[in-house]
Amino acid sequence: MNAQTLSRIELESAGFSLKGTGVHYGRARLPGRRSYLFSHMGAEKGAEYDRLYQTDPWHIYAWQQEQATLLRILATYYRNQHIKLLDFACGTARITSFLEDKVDEAVGVDVSESMLAVAERKVKRAKLLHANLLKDNLLAGEKFNLITAFRFFPNAEPALRNAALEVLTSLLSENGCLVLNNHINRQSMFHLYYRLKNSIARRTHRPTFSMGDCREMLFRWKLKITRVYSVGLLHIPHYQLPQALLRADDLGSCSSWLAACSESPTIVCRHRR
Numbered sequence: 627m628n629a630q631t632l633s634r635i636e637l638e639s640a641g642f643s644l645k646g647t648g649v650h651y652g653r654a655r656l657p658g659r660r661s662y663l664f665s666h667m668g669a670e671k672g673a674e675y676d677r678l679y680q681t682d683p684w685h686i687y688a689w690q691q692e693q694a695t696l697l698r699i700l701a702t703y704y705r706n707q708h709i710k711l712l713d714f715a716c717g718t719a720r721i722t723s724f725l726e727d728k729v730d731e732a733v734g735v736d737v738s739e740s741m742l743a744v745a746e747r748k749v750k751r752a753k754l755l756h757a758n759l760l761k762d763n764l765l766a767g768e769k770f771n772l773i774t775a776f777r778f779f780p781n782a783e784p785a786l787r788n789a790a791l792e793v794l795t796s797l798l799s800e801n802g803c804l805v806l807n808n809h810i811n812r813q814s815m816f817h818l819y820y821r822l823k824n825s826i827a828r829r830t831h832r833p834t835f836s837m838g839d840c841r842e843m844l845f846r847w848k849l850k851i852t853r854v855y856s857v858g859l860l861h862i863p864h865y866q867l868p869q870a871l872l873r874a875d876d877l878g879s880c881s882s883w884l885a886a887c888s889e890s891p892t893i894v895c896r897h898r899r
């Protein structure tokens with residue numbers, strides 16, 4: 627499936643009913659060509675994305691910290707449990723391939739062929755789906771007790787976020803956890819620095835997503851945040867801090883409040899009862 631086919635399919639998919647959000651995905655609000663849905667369709671996207679995590683010091687560090695966080699989440703919430711994982715917007719299977727041998731069943735889903743081409747080379751056991759669940763929920767009726775969605779929600783436009791949460795909340799089991807991250811956290815030191823610098827220079831700042839926005843988005847879908855883990859509490863622009871100082875994240879993760887000030891916090895949420 628290429629970007630063009632998907633676009634046609636999307637155009638045919640008018641009428642998502644976003645129950646509970648007050649948003650109706652009617653004809654006027656179809657995902658346009660600028661929707662985040664199409665962001666990773668380019669033929670080189672998969673390779674470029676993967677390269678970032680192999681070469682860029684910040685991404686390498688953040689990924690190490692995220693791996694440690696995912697292990698903590700498994701130890702805290704899933705001890706002796708059968709784990710059925712859905713990695714939504716799995717991209718090149720960064721999360722899927724790390725978790726697949728630590729869970730019992732794993733499925734990764736993405737709309738981008740080029741991202742999935744890289745993913746296929748990495749996974750051993752997990753099933754990969756090339757699909758847009760927001761239109762055709764191929765997994766309808768199944769329940770997952772662990773759903774991950776990394777680097778998706780902060781970038782997605784509000785209608786796409788809501789469409790995704792409508793599907794993901796229906797697939798999340800009663801006691802399951804949805805684990806997402808906010809890699810453009812407005813409250814982080816890194817983004818505060820850039821916002822200040824750009825406002826002095828009267829330049830526009832690239833979009834950020836606040837933890838308040840995130841909490842509100844989840845609340846509308848009857849999800850509550852149970853824990854926030856720190857990733858990049860001390861990431862300072864243009865300055866490569868020694869690994870020992872970056873470990874402030876370990877301290878940050880002791881308090882959800884402190885972790886919410888890190889650059890790319892990992893957020894665990896569950897259904898609100």
Ligand SMILES: C[S@@+](CC[C@H](N)C(=O)[O-])C[C@H]1O[C@@H](n2cnc3c(N)ncnc32)[C@H](O)[C@@H]1O
Pocket residue numbers: 662663664665666667714715716717718719720721735736737738741757758759760775776777778
């Ligand atoms: C920045 S990548 C993140 C990949 C992976 N989760 C990670 O953290 O490495 C965002 C991914 O979201 C995917 N995406 C966007 N809209 C989607 C949708 N409706 N369903 C599934 N994947 C989607 C894109 O194709 C892209 O691969």
